[in-house]
Amino acid sequence: MNRWYRYGLAGLCCTAFFLSAAAPAHDPVETERYRVQPGDTLWEITERYRGDASEWPILRETNGVKDPRRLQPGDILDLPRLPELTAEVRHCEGSAWLIGEDGRRVPLHEDMLIAPGDTLETGSRTFVSLRLPHGEDVVLPSNSRVTLKQQNRRHARLYLKQGELEAHVPTQRDYHEVLDIDTPTGVIGVRGTRLRVTHAEDGIRVSTLEGKVVLKQGERTTSVPAGQGVLARTNAFPQVAILLPPPELKADEHSFDHPLQIQLSEVAGAESYRVQLARDPDFQTIFRDEQSNTRLLTFDSVPRGFYYARGSALDALGIEGRYGRRLVLHRPVETALDTSDDGYTFRWTDIPGLEYRLQLSEDSSFSDPFLSRSFSDSQGVTLRNLPTDEFFWRLQVSGDAGKFVDSPVVASGRQGAAHQP
Structure with a gap:
């Protein structure tokens, strides 16, 4: 039954209920009609119709079947309409x-x-x-x-x-x-x-x-x-x-003025290559998709942001192979560190949809940072009363809230000497 028609019918039934005290309290169960074929049993019909033969008592009760093993060819059975799988x-x-x-x-x-x-x-x-x-x-x-x-x-x-x-x-x-x-x-x-x-x-x-x-x-x-x-x-x-193996992906992440370009490694047996961009790691929110006979794929008009890219190779039959994946930061985050009597002020480019984590450590390994703070919708922070004036710092970004494992370091330095990694 058409969905828009069904909604209209439901409205008419509801109106009838309020206008007539004799109307039933529940809508009647909609049914389909089935003509019994030679050799049919109630179990087999239930399996075909409902997907589970153990539900045969529903059809028996609906139709008043006395012996489910002996159905008469030509008899008509009412099959209750199934709930929709939307x-x-x-x-x-x-x-x-x-x-x-x-x-x-x-x-x-x-x-x-x-x-x-x-x-x-x-x-x-x-x-x-x-x-x-x-x-x-x-x-x-x-x-x-x-x-x-x-x-x-x-x-x-x-x-x-x-x-x-x-x-x-x-x-x-x-x-x-x-x-x-x-x-x-x-x-x-x-x-x-x-x-x-x-x-x-x-x-x-x-x-x-x-x-x-x-x-x-x-x-x-x-x-x-x-x-x-x-x-x-x-x-x-x-x-x-x-399936062809996954290619490796490289991206030009330090270009401010050029389109986003993804370079794929060569895959033996590949006739063409494909790259998709998404806003989530499971690629449920894909927004760009390009295919080319070359291993360098260009994406025009991609806003500054943090994306997930996956690439694949297609063979001579046109069958697409396994995916290679990587995180892509299109156009780098600009950072700066200013020192003054008021403290240390860190500034960075705020890109919508990204979360930042600033870490300070007494050693360059960051195995035990003495400060680790996350920020969203922020362009910087001023830190005061630090335990030491000699420290290393780094700024990470992530597209998943609170998840910074293996997330890229977009800037790092020591006492204000920020540099791109």
């Missing part, structure tokens, strides 16, 4: 739309709920992150089109009509709770897996980063474990390949 939009960067079953288009925004039957479509330079009912995280990059489907009470499906998606499917406690990804070329069954799927005119490409993927094409089944990828075409035998 998805939530966690991030939306750029232009994307929700398309209902009636074809109505609505601009997509964060916190929007996606119901079965809804289609999502992303424009150019657009990135959308979804959280599915059982904790699956799905990222849709630019120019992609996917429809959310529901097979039974526990089983969600995605139909990738165009473009690409990346999914992280956590290991489920219930073996019924799996995610299928349908494409025009085949069906991909996943559980406890991190994978990428791309649908193009010449077929689908799957890269399994963690876990295992099972690709079904008619009667043919192909297992794709972690570290492997596959190119599958219609009416052709799948081509399986080992």
